[in-house]
Structures are given as C-alpha cells and as structure tokens.
Amino acid sequence: AQSVTQLGSHVSVSEGALVLLRCNYSSSVPPYLFWYVQYPNQGLQLLLKYTTGATLVKGINGFEAEFKKSETSFHLTKPSAHMSDAAEYFCAVSDPGNQFYFGTGTSLTVIP
Amino acid sequence: ETGVTQTPRHLVMGMTNKKSLKCEQHLGHNAMYWYKQSAKKPLELMFVYNFKEQTENNSVPSRFSPECPNSSHLFLHLHTLQPEDSALYLCASSRTGGERYEQYFGPGTRLTVT
DSSP: OOEEEOSOSEEEEETTSOEEEOOEEEOSSSOEEEEEEEOTTSOEEEEEEEOSSOSEEEOGGGOEEEEEGGGTEEEEEESSOOGGGOEEEEEEEEOTTOOEEEOOOEEEEEEO | OOSEEEEOSEEEEOTTOEEEEEEEEOSOOSEEEEEEEOTTSOOEEEEEEETTEEEEEOSOOTTEEEEEEETTEEEEEEESOOGGGOEEEEEEEEOOSSSOOOOEEOOOEEEEEO
16 A cells, blocks of 8 residues: 655745755555645646656756655755745655555745 | 646535536546545545546545546536535546556646535
C-alpha cells in the first residue's frame, strides 16, 4: 500500500530564507514521487518528480527534492524563498496502476 | 485551449438540483480522473477512466455519476447533493501504458451546496 505524510500543515519563512517542506512516504513497490503546487483558486501544478535514477531532482521555480530511500523521505527545498512561492504544496506517491496518493498539504507563507 | 479545462469554475446549487461538471483535456492523454478536495483532507480520488472505460470507483455515493464519452471529455453529473459535498472538484488526465505518469490537473470547480 502507498501513503504520504507531510509534516507541518503550515510553514512560514522569511523572504530569502531556505524553504524546507517535509514528505515521508510508504510504498510496497519502488516509489514514484511527486511534488505539486496549488495557488489560490487554481488546480495542482507539477513541480518535480522522481521515478528512477538520480536521487536529487530539480524542478521548476528553483525547487528541488532529494529521494532518500533509507529515510523514506522526499523533502522539497528551495535555497531562497520568494513572495511568489506562497502557496499550498502537495507530495504524492503513485502505485503501479498510476493511482496517486496525496498528502494533506503544506501551506507555505513567505514573510516580507 | 491547452492543458486541462473545467467548467463551470464556480457552482452553487440546491440539494434538489441537477447539474453537471465538465472537463476537457487537450494533451492527448488516455486516462482521466475526478478528485474531491476538501479543506484539511487529502485529495480524494473519486473515479478513474482509462480509454473511456471506468476502472475505479472509490465508494462514491450514487448521487455522483460520471460519464466519459471519449478520451478527451469527462463529466460529473450531480443530483440531490448534500451540504457536505461542497468542495473543490478537480479533474486530471495522464498518459497510460505500463508506466507511472504524472497527472495534469484542471483549475477545478468550486461547488457549494445550499
């Protein structure tokens, strides 16, 4: 079975500070992992994904995530937060049938 | 139009009304999905269609009735809803065929049941 846990439903950072959003997963098969971002009144937009190969994955808008099998984690980071990064972020894992399992989301606030 | 579109973007309906949500994808995908997004809860997968055939129905009440006439269009027919059905309804699409592909989402329909 697959599941995702996102620690911290709300994260606040100062503009220019490091962004770290945590995601831990459970998967009975080698995981495919995803981070999505949702801006107000919009759908989910893919930030990045891990399938196989390199464990450090780079995505759009300067975000990256590292797959750590030993820790069953896929944390999302960005070196320097921008005001436009304020949004809801969702981690997801997919199963072999391409069904996605989403976390409950983390709301990111960027303080000027 | 590009990507995944949904209409209407907002819908207010009474409990005795019948309405439909529409989703269209312009990505050439063969799988389409309906999700329900409620506050403080994970996205709930409602229905999955692969090549127009329904492959998943996650114990969704019969007052929600999906329809997929072709691989590009997906509908969600609504009737005699309850106030707890108020939520954001998201449509998504993806490729299929032995791999696990990312899903692309539409902007959603904000549904309010009064």
